[in-house]
Amino acid sequence: MAARIIFNPTAGNGKARQLMESIQGLLPDDVEVVTTQYPGHAVELAREVAENEEMTVISLGGDGTHHEVINGLMPTAKATFAVLPAGTGNDFVRMLGYPTNPAEMLQIALMGPTRRLDVGRVNDQYFLTVSGVGFDAEVAGWVNRHEKHGNGTWVFLRAILKHLAQYRSQPVTVTVDGASREHMTFLIAVGNSRYYAGGMLMCPEAGLDNGLFHVIWVRQLSRLAVLPLLARVFRGSHVKHPAVETFLAAELTVTGPQHLLVHADGEIIGHLPATFSIVPEAIRVRVGRPV
Ligand SMILES: Nc1ncnc2c1ncn2[C@@H]1O[C@H](COP(=O)(O)OP(=O)(O)OP(=O)(O)O)[C@@H](O)[C@H]1O
Incomplete structure (x- = not known):
């Protein structure tokens, strides 16, 4: 076979x-x-x-x-x-x-042709695209519990609008290389690859063969600021917004309120705390052109 x-x-x-x-x-x-x-x-x-x-x-x-x-x-x-x-x-x-x-x-x-590509790991699960905590995980949880109709982007936009009214930023601590920082957090996205939620360019510097995650840490936002920021995610220009910090890392730990959901590839895999680590060149993948 x-x-x-x-x-x-x-x-x-x-x-x-x-x-x-x-x-x-x-x-x-x-x-x-x-x-x-x-x-x-x-x-x-x-x-x-x-x-x-x-x-x-x-x-x-x-x-x-x-x-x-x-x-x-x-x-x-x-x-x-x-x-x-x-x-x-x-x-x-x-x-x-x-x-x-x-x-x-x-x-x-x-x-x-095959290329060896990185795979992300979060706790005991592996992921290919983006894993994360916060608003997007709540949205992913809702999308997975409901039937998906229409194209991917519209499904996620509807879910985003529904959650916007009730969602509150949370105090979240991120530890990288032994240094910890806490901020009121709207979401954290840890990207092995660049896109999620049906074409959103969430982690624009993520590369599938660079041995690193592109991490997007969005701080507390006013409700009015959320939609314009999300619109910028489609172009990848959200990374320049003053409420957004970005960095590259091979490993990080995220802690915070235990009720916060963690998603990986848009599937809910559990709650905080979450430890992320990249598995470099973990798998041979057939590609249409060089990644
Ligand atoms: N026979 C089955 N009956 C019901 N659910 C299934 C079955 N086989 C797989 N699943 C579930 O279907 C879910 C949805 O699959 P998948 O995410 O591939 O499709 P999608 O939601 O339409 O696409 P995308 O993730 O790209 O938005 C998966 O979480 C999987 O566990």
Whole structure:
């Protein structure tokens, strides 16, 4: 068996099923398709083949499916990872230069050139895009509990507007290289890659092969200041706002009120405290062009 496609039929409001239909007739004999039956199943399906160096494990779904697959492949990840993006957000693939045509996408996923890329770790979970604490984690929690309709950006914008009225900044401490600082905090985003929430350029200096996170620490904001700042996230110019501190780090710890949710790749993985560490060049990934 050369490749295993892990297919989440529920991803992307029908997009995953559509993509599966359009590639079904193009699959070589040595490609196996396994379908997820429940949340978390993709972790098990990836773990079964994680040690096989000859195998390409292809995640067909959205970033939540890719998150599960990567958690099944890590920590040893001898198999090669690839994606067939079919979610509402598709943020990880934005940095991999994949084509949009299904047949060309499949070609890359099966045979594209490989690059060794970093993976993020937060507590006992791995992530590909962004992990974090604060307003965005509350929004992600809500989005995951509700059905996603429409395109990714609109889904997240609706959730953001809903949470804006009730959200309060919290006292959060960040420790990097043994030095701790506390600030009233709107959110902290720890980026292994640049995009999340359906195309928001949250961590514009994140690189998938630089051994570092790009950390965005947004301090307390007035409600009126939040929407203009969020609008700037699409261009990446939020990093110049006076309430935003940014830095690069390979490791950091975040502590604060224990009820604060922690998300990774938009999936809620627990509460504070959270320890983040980069795993450099953790996994071989098939890419459409150099990352
Ligand atoms: N058979 C299944 N039934 C119900 N849920 C499933 C099943 N298989 C996987 N899941 C869950 O579906 C969730 C959503 O998947 P995914 O995030 O890939 O799609 P999406 O939400 O449409 O896309 P994106 O994350 O890019 O916005 C995952 O959290 C996963 O646990």
